[in-house]
Amino acid sequence: MRNYLKHYINGEWVESTGSETEEVINPATEEVIGKISLGTKEDLDKAVQAARDAFPSFSQTSKEERIKMLEDIAKEYENRKDEIIETITDELGSPLKISEKVHYMMGYNHFSQAAESLKDFSFMEHHDGHTRVKETIGVSGLITPWNFPTNQTSTKIASAFAAGSPVVLKPSELTPFAAIILTEIFDKVGVPKGAFNLVNGSGSVIGDGISSHPDIDFVSFTGSGATGEKIMKNAAETIKRVALELGGKSPLVILDDANVEEAAKAAVNHIATNSGQVCSAATRTLIPSSMKEEFEKAMVDALSEFPVGDPREGNYVGPLVSKKQWDTVQSYIEKGMDEGATLIAGGTGKPEGLDTGYYVKPTIFTDVKNDMVIAQEEIFGPVMSVLTYDTIEEAIEISNDVVYGLAGYVYGKDPETLRRTASGIRAGRIKVNDTKADFSAPFGGYKQSGIGREWGDYGIDEYLEVKTILGYPGK
Numbered sequence: 001m002r003n004y005l006k007h008y009i010n011g012e013w014v015e016s017t018g019s020e021t022e023e024v025i026n027p028a029t030e031e032v033i034g035k036i037s038l039g040t041k042e043d044l045d046k047a048v049q050a051a052r053d054a055f056p057s058f059s060q061t062s063k064e065e066r067i068k069m070l071e072d073i074a075k076e077y078e079n080r081k082d083e084i085i086e087t088i089t090d091e092l093g094s095p096l097k098i099s100e101k102v103h104y105m106m107g108y109n110h111f112s113q114a115a116e117s118l119k120d121f122s123f124m125e126h127h128d129g130h131t132r133v134k135e136t137i138g139v140s141g142l143i144t145p146w147n148f149p150t151n152q153t154s155t156k157i158a159s160a161f162a163a164g165s166p167v168v169l170k171p172s173e174l175t176p177f178a179a180i181i182l183t184e185i186f187d188k189v190g191v192p193k194g195a196f197n198l199v200n201g202s203g204s205v206i207g208d209g210i211s212s213h214p215d216i217d218f219v220s221f222t223g224s225g226a227t228g229e230k231i232m233k234n235a236a237e238t239i240k241r242v243a244l245e246l247g248g249k250s251p252l253v254i255l256d257d258a259n260v261e262e263a264a265k266a267a268v269n270h271i272a273t274n275s276g277q278v279c280s281a282a283t284r285t286l287i288p289s290s291m292k293e294e295f296e297k298a299m300v301d302a303l304s305e306f307p308v309g310d311p312r313e314g315n316y317v318g319p320l321v322s323k324k325q326w327d328t329v330q331s332y333i334e335k336g337m338d339e340g341a342t343l344i345a346g347g348t349g350k351p352e353g354l355d356t357g358y359y360v361k362p363t364i365f366t367d368v369k370n371d372m373v374i375a376q377e378e379i380f381g382p383v384m385s386v387l388t389y390d391t392i393e394e395a396i397e398i399s400n401d402v403v404y405g406l407a408g409y410v411y412g413k414d415p416e417t418l419r420r421t422a423s424g425i426r427a428g429r430i431k432v433n434d435t436k437a438d439f440s441a442p443f444g445g446y447k448q449s450g451i452g453r454e455w456g457d458y459g460i461d462e463y464l465e466v467k468t469i470l471g472y473p474g475k
Contacts, residue, residue: 002034004176007043007200008183010050011193017042022173022202027093027319028311028357036176039201044168044209047197051139051166052215054194059136059164061192063118066162070115072189073158077108080181088149091175093319093358095311098274107150107182110455113439114158117457121162123464131472134464136164137241138217141210143170143203143231145223146321147277147380149178152222152245155443155454157182157196160220163463166195168216170206174321203227214238218463221245222279225448243452243462245279245444247378248406251399252282253421255392255412260291263411264298265305266434267384270409271362272306272317276382277325279449280407280429284368284375286395289388296366296386300345303362308351319358320381326358329381333363336374341365341385370398378404392417396424405446407431428453 005021006013016037023032077084081104088099125132140160144152153171160167171179183198199206207227211219211234221231222245235242252270254263270282287295311318320326333348346363360381368375368385375385389395399408408425410418410432422430428445442458444450452462 001032002177004180004200005035005037007037007039007047008187008196008198009043009047010053010197011187014046016040024091024174024176025322026090027321030356030358033090034177036173036200038173039199039206041205041209043199043201044206044213047168047199048139048213048215050194050197051168054166054192055136055139058166058192058195061164063121063123066164067115067118069189069191070111070118070158070161073185073191074108074111074115076185076189077111077182080185084150084178084181087177087181088175089311091177092146092149092321093311094274095315095318097314097316098318099311102274103148103150103178106148107154109439110151110154110158113456114162114460117440117460118162121457121460126472129470131469133467133469134461135467137463137465138165139215140165140167140218140220140463141170141213141216142167143207143210143219143221143223144172144179146172146174147274147279149175150182153179153182155459156220159454159459160463161191161195162460165218165463166197168197168199168210170199170201170210173200173202176200207231208234211235211242212237216240218242220452220454220462228450243454244450245452245454246406246448246450247404248279248281248445248449249284249376249378249402249404250280250282250407250409250427251425252285252409252411253395253399253425254285254287254291254295255410255414255417255421256288256291257413257417258411260294260298261302264295265302266411268299268302268306268362271382271384275317275320275360276362277321277380279378282407282409283379283384284370284399285384285386286389286398287386289390292366292388296344296364299364299384299386303345303364306362308359308362309354317362317382320360321358323358325380326360329360329379329383332374332377332379332381332383336363336365336368336372336383336385339372339374340367341372341374342367346383370401376402392421392424396421399425403448406449407445
């Protein structure tokens with residue numbers, strides 16, 4: 001049982017000023033695995049003050065000092081590898097292999113990449129007639145989601161540290177324990193007091209408190225569009241800058257020269273990885289009309305390669321994070337059937353033999369029209385909508401006919417058609433075929449998928465302000 005009833009403020013674990021706690025549930029067993037304290041406004045005020053007090057010195061640390069700090073964090077993160085993997089499997093329900101290959105590695109890569117990006121990062125540029133200086137934005141408030149307990153926290157913290165910005169972090173109440181391990185790592189490597197502060201709590205108290213706090217200069221949030229809208233409204237009261245990484249309904253465009261079996265497996269992988277709880281996952285697969293029957297069969301066949309079950313027994317698909325999320329996904333599956341889409345795999349209810357745990361049947365709908373709810377709204381579960389097209393222009397039009405623009409995927413062989421399709425999709429990140437992730441490449445979305453970019457040097461820029469100096473005395 002993990003009971004973490006303290007917050008981390010000004011370099012120390014401190015008691016909460018309130019007495020309210022919340023249980024953390026293992027979604028695979030539905031059992032309580034620990035508790036956290038729900039922070040108060042007073043707890044948040046203390047954390048913000050600690051960050052403000054740390055700002056004058058932390059923002060002036062040298063680039064070399066911050067590089068070493070990030071490298072030290074990455075090394076200590078490696079030392080905690082087994083515990084991080086176990087913790088994510090317990091609190092998120094992620095299969096052990098996914099906890100290692102995806103969650104653990106993404107967190108590690110962000111700290112390592114921030115250190116590398118910082119080595120070549122210029123905080124001062126001399127131009128004819130003026131000098132441009134990039135200075136730390138101030139105190140940053142970070143609000144992170146439950147679906148990637150290390151990835152989202154690590155990319156925000158690593159970029160903030162690289163920029164010299166003290167932070168106040170509020171992780172999700174559903175998956176708080178990975179953030180606590182990160183805090184222990186920062187404490188061990190000697191991150192300066194006040195440069196990092198952790199306050200657990202609810203969105204209504206700590207989340208709203210961060211986005212409206214007059215002494216927080218910048219808010220970085222990953223989560224739902226509705227919450228992002230509220231954060232923007234709160235932040236507007238003090239004219240603070242915000243970065244938002246929100247939802248997605250990303251297309252996977254299969255070209256007519258693609259290998260059908262490989263492409264179908266790639267499509268299923270999108271809804272299987274992390275149980276479909278991925279904002280950038282392709283949840284609309286667009287296929288040529290001539291390929292429809294062959295591709296649908298290949299998708300159903302591919303499902304057997306992604307078994308659902310106990311995350312500790314070698315399965316690829318674990319449970320959803322909570323009963324609330326399970327109910328939401330069930331309602332979307334029911335909606336798809338009501339709308340007239342054809343169900344060729346999965347459906348409502350739990351998979352056979354999995355009565356305990358928030359498991360969902362990986363579900364595939366075909367004959368989907370792009371104006372259906374299941375094609376327009378983010379489901380955040382293992383549910384795929386398959387649509388058909390006749391021309392590349394039609395595929396691009398369907399791809400862009402949503403309010404989101406976080407990611408897009410193109411699968412095929414002809415270089416010119418790949419280029420044309422990738423260029424036509426209005427989204428922040430396009431992946432062609434099985435290209436590996438690049439942690440130096442900017443990540444973020446168009447339209448209602450968000451504002452700003454994370455990862456690499458673009459991520460560092462989010463935590464900086466640009467100052468112009470005219471008549472600078474020398475280089």
